[in-house]
Amino acid sequence: MTDELPPADPPPHLLEAAVYCTDLDAAEDFYGRVLGLKRLLRVKNRHVFFRVGPGVLLVFNPDETVKPPGNPDLPVPPHGARGEGHVCLAMPGAALDPWRHRLEAAGVEIEADFEWPNGARSIYVRDPGGNSVELADPALWAR
Template identity: 55%
Template sequence: MRQPPPIIGTLETALYARDLVAASDFWVKIMGLQQIAYQPGRHVFFRCGAQILLVFDPDATRKPPAADSRLPVPSHGTDGEGHFCIAIDGGTILHWRDHLTANGVAIEADFEWPQGGRSIYFRDPAGNSIELAEPRIWNKE
């Protein structure tokens, strides 16, 4: 079997939300991400460190592109809660807890991993499980 070419890393991650206004408010106002694209009823995109977070309305993205579309992206979408983990500096985790709680976001779990590192979990308005974690949970510094 031939080896595949090298991979640089993850460029974008997608979550799904039917209320894109609530998603935008959460990711900009609570999480501090920069919104970089918005198409009402279809998607809202954000810069998240070196990655891009894509939030799609699954009902819109399940529809195949029009035959004359300049963006022939295959249809996609899902129902149910997704998961997204954002790397943070361990020294900011208590500040993040306080910030989220002060903004009415309930912390579902606060966990010290056996191999080292800590994560906190909470939900975005669409019910997706969001994790803030120290990179060392995966032996990354």
């Protein structure tokens, strides 16, 4: 392997991220009804996708995504993960208190709620698949 690579610009932003959950009905309720994300697409018990700003959150059933593709026009390789993952959704700091109240009203347990050393705040909960879902003030990663 050589250290010399042809030049290329880095990706401008994250297009999609995935979490895995075997109960897509519960995941659809959590991400759609509780978090208010717009559902883009659901394919049976395989996946459900949600719009998050300019990106997309993919929620896959790992029992289904490990299977070879059934559509030759969409040859997505089998993939998947087991165990708890993590996704962080940007939430303006002033909106975190109302979101904490909404989550609690929906019966979602708050796992953690704290301020980082730079003053940004994060709230952590678990989705129905056990994934860590963080609502964080974008100042967390301010340049």
